[in-house]
Amino acid sequence: MDVLPGRFGRVKVVTGPVKSDKERIIQISLDRLVGSGFNTNGFLGEGKVLVARHPKDDNLPETIGKHNVLVTDSVPEIYSKIRESTGIVFMVGASHYGQDAVDLTDSLTRSNRRAIVSGLNLDASGEPHGVMPQLIGLADDIELAKAVCNKTKYTICTKKQANRSMLESDGKDTRYIPVCHHHFHFPDLPRTANGASFTLRTGEMFSGKTVKCEGDVAKILKTIGEERVAMFKWINDQRYGQEGGKKVYDFDDITLNDGRRLGGAVLVRNTEDMAQYLAEHPEKREVYFSEVQFFPGIFNLVSELLSKGYHLQADGLLRTADRKVFGETAMLACLADKVDITHAICGQCYSQATESQELALTSGETRTKTVNVGGSDLYEARCLSCLEYAVVENPFELKSFDIKNLK
Secondary structure (H helix, E strand, O other): OOOOOOOOOEEEEEEOOOOOHHHHHHHHHHHHHHHHOOOOOEEEOOOOOOOOOOOOOOOOOEEEEOOEEEEOOOOOHHOOOOOOOOOOOEEEEEHHHHHHHHHHHHHHHHHEEEEEEEEEEEEOOOEEOOOOHHHHHHOEEEOOOOOEHHHHHOOOOOOOOEEEEEEEEEOOOOOEEEOOHHHHOOOOOOOOOOOOEEEEEEEEEOOOOHHHHHHHHHHHHHHOHHHEEEEEEEOOOOOOOOOOOOOOOOOEEEOOOOOOOEEEEEOOOHHHHHHHHHOOOOOOOOOEOOHHHOOOHHHHHHHHHHHHHOOOEEEEOOOOOOEEEOOOOOHHHOOEEEEEOOOOOOOOOOOOEEEEEHHHHHHHOOOOOOOOOOOOOOOEEEOOHHHHOOOOOOOOOOOOOOOOHHH
């Protein structure tokens, strides 16, 4: 729930596997825009809302529900359709586009327009699909669309919900089907009732994501005991008076911004340390990763652990203080069963925050490194309007949208 109203411009990402509810989610939004009388001139660029769709998104891409949409594989063409009165832009099948779709999405939200992008989360090899991680890196809201595991019809899947896509051949035709984590790795083996799961909590700094994870982990510790739980923390993440000098596999506290601490975290340098620790402690099947943006290779490790039936939770930042993708957090969002984005309150105007302001940049300094570990001594939550940093040149320049045009 929003504590205070925020700026109109923001990015929502809808993502999921083949045959999921992505198109239905978009259709419902378009139906509402028409039914409310908000948009009366169609979605081809004449009204307040523009809907563009990549031709590879569907065999019949020209319509979504009863609505005609612009079909194009050219982001510059989408850009050319945006008018001064255009307040909302949908890009459907956005992961099929290139980096220019990411640039346009960023320009839309900077100009106080609303961008809704949808597309596949993962390809048939299990890797993030196209530019979906870069789009997720700009997201203020994420909605995961689920499908039904194709193996359900063979009565070998007990989970039913699918968030993966894979290729299946019957000897004549090859097609994409939706499957769960288990059947992506083991297509013909029955799935146990207590299979793998992965929850990711993200948001800007001071948004409460770690507090939410701490609450979940505390419940798990109380229920099943610490002997079955592993918590990992980057060895260089020392904040709020914590002392350094500890060694790999020493125990340490995860510090929260409110001063509380969650003890029992295992200090690691990298994902190799995590994999080794779990190999030596096979009884630990519940795993929590703190601040996943600090771990290169975390996507591959999480994917491997899901194939082995682990239950995983993680928290981390989607983007840096200059709105660049931070580590592999956005890639993990493509893999997750649940993504929870939390938001803080802007420290300047008190509207909803979406960004992490590095305070040094407010005095004219240039950002020289991506990783600068700190808390309230170095950062402040900001909305995009109050964010201060050197803006990178964007090929798609848009004049600021006046919200009065929505009336």
